[in-house]
Amino acid sequence: LRKHHVPETACAQVAKSVEDIGKKIIQEHLNGSGDKTCMSALQEFQSNSRYERYVEDHLSYVEPETVVVGCKDTGKQDSYQYIPLKSQLRHLASLPQLHSCIFEDEGETSSKITDVFDGTAHSQRKKNTLYLAISYDDFEVANPLGSAAGVHKLAALHFSLLNVPVEHRSKVDSIHLLVLSLSSVVAEYGWSVVLKRLLDDLKELYTTGMKVNMHGKMVTVYAELLFLPCDNLAVHNIAGFVANFSSAKHPCRFCLASPEEFQDKFTEDDFVQRTSDVYQKQLQQVEDSSFQAEVISETGVKCRCVFSELPYFNVTCSFPPDIGHDLLEGVVPYTLSLVLNKIVCVKKYISLAELNELLSAFPWDGRENRPMPIRQVKGRIRIRQSASQSWVLLRYLPLLLGHYIPLDCLEWSLLTNLCCIVERTFARSFSRGDVEFLKFKVADWLQDLRCAFPDFRLKPKFHYMTHYGSQILKHGPLRYCWTMRFESKYSFLKGTIKESKNFRNIARTVSRKHQLHMAFAIHSSSYLCSAGVQDFKFMDEWAFPTWIGDKLQNEGYEIGHRAQIDGICYVTGDVVLLSGPDDEDYSFGRICAVCVRRGSLSFIVRVMTSEYDGMTNSYEVSPTSEVLTAARASLRDLCPLHTVTMESGRCVVVLNYHV
Secondary structure (H helix, E strand, O other): HHHHHHOHHHHHHHHHHHHHHHHHHHHHHOOOOOOOOHHHHHHHOOOOHHHHHHHHOOOOOOOOOOEEEEEOOOEEEEEEEEOOHHHHHHHHHHHHHHHHHHHOOOOOOOOEEEOHHHHHHHOOOOEEEEEEEEEEEHHHHHHHHOOOOOOOOEEEEEEEEOOOHHHOOOOOHHEEEEEEHHHHHHHHOOHHHOOOHHHHHHHHHHHHEEEEEEOOOOEEEEEEEOOOOOHHHHHHHOOOOOOOOOOOOOOOEEEOOOHHHHOOOOHHHEEEEEEEHHHHHHHHHHHOOOOOOHHHHOOOEOOOOOHOOOOOOHHHHHHOOHHHHHHHHHHHHHHHHHHHHHHHOOOOOHHHHHHHHHHHHHHOOOOOOOOOOOOOOOOOOOOOOOHHHHHHHHHHHHHHHHHHHHOOHHHHHHHHHHHHHHHOOOOOOOOOHHHHHHHHHHHHHHHHHHHHHHHOOOHHHHHHHHHHHHHHHHOHHHHHHOOHHHHHHHHHHHHHHHHHHOOOOOHHHHHHHHHHHHHHHHOOOOOOOOOEEEEEOOOOOOOHHHHHHHHHHOOOOOEEEEEOOOEEEEEOEEEEEEEEEEOOOEEEEEEEEEEOOOEEEEEEEEEEEEEOOOOOOEEEEEEEEEEOOOOOOOOOEEEEEEEEEEEOOOOOOOOOOOO
């Protein structure tokens, strides 16, 4: 594999799959159930056709179905690929690792909002029911600037199973393909035609359910669609709202605000909300009116949502905001451009060359997406970064430039307050007080933004921030409703097209290869459950104090400097959050060693005190003499943090999100 330049991660996955298959073959022969030798069994993979036949016969493979929707004048059929939802859910519900999430009663309720089921819109959770989130988006598989742009553009619907624990829900293999079609087919025939098979399955799964084998007993399992995480354009297209955000009179799907009201009203209570009754009344006006264009313009409702056929579906509660597109691809780059133009080009606190030099010399953590150099276009700074790069740039820019900026700089306070808003919006847990504080911060920040830049017109993405508080109460933490993980799936699909080099019936090719991959993924012993500690690197004996090393080894610990678990990598020198916040201060610990005992991960940490610096939106940490052993499960937050040593010798930490 390495000879043919296969990536290390792919080599590891292949080795793990071969190991799983080998164990199964050996076990079958030990039990006397096999009639082939291991070598002859592996001959099943000597050709592509044999490989596909083996997957279809032995693994949880679901064959994509070609659904014909029409025919062109040339005789060529228009079709799309549908991967039957019932078949996919039956395989998933049969997995032993999911039985506790489906068939057992709910655990104790918490006063904190930590998941979608803590939201008021989804709090009535039922036993023996699978809950789905379905995402839709279009993606280009050819060069978007080339001659084939738009010709092979695909529309894809994926679903994620919300019964799966949060730590496994965002894995790419936890996202399943439902519908794959050329975007031109969707545009010509409409959603009601393309989604008919899916809607029929959803109706049947809600009313009669399906039979699933659980420990030899047939149990009826139901399924229900909770919400659709999509970007704004996709949401408005599939939900039936107007999608022209620049000229629409009411471009918000949550309320009836106009673009003029965006400029001087900054709290949700200032607007008339789109409740279910308001929406149904407006929809009836659109359907009954003989002057539809005028009514559509006045209401912002274009047509009935195709998912309204489901008896339980509520359009006004089923399309949460996508904070990835709203903030990281909208509000953050716009605001960074405004602020940097002011402090670099107008007030000249620092030059653009000096800023880029600081970005280049900064000790970035290799696990983060390093921002690109900032450039000027026609004399103005334009932030052109990916979503993840914008997030990293926003978090560390106050640390880079804080000591260049006067304390009374209004534009700088806008930047640090935006950092606070983004940190809190991306939090994994909320109290009622946290939600109210976020509402207040958003309203205050939008008002300050208008005061600092009166000529800048707030776009719809800025207005959507006013709804984040109520949407968190409805849907839980918004980071669990965004589309970023679904977009990672598109990278896999694009890679499949690149490898196949085949654009004939592209939807069929991609969907079939995807299902072959998913059959192997579901068959893996670590699917939807923790694979345990991986990539553990032992520490040299001389690198650790003798008295601590002897004590831990006597207690059965293995001591290392690196380990990975559930996709999170820990390395000596990282900082973990031990406790807090307490009066805005946290207790951190620098990892001195990574320890494993009986499959559980712990850390030897040196405790560090912290002090918050509002100018740089960071925590200055100071090591103490206290050294302790901290179990991973006892940490205040599981994500490790990167420490930065400043020129003054101060050691600082920047949080990824509010904890």
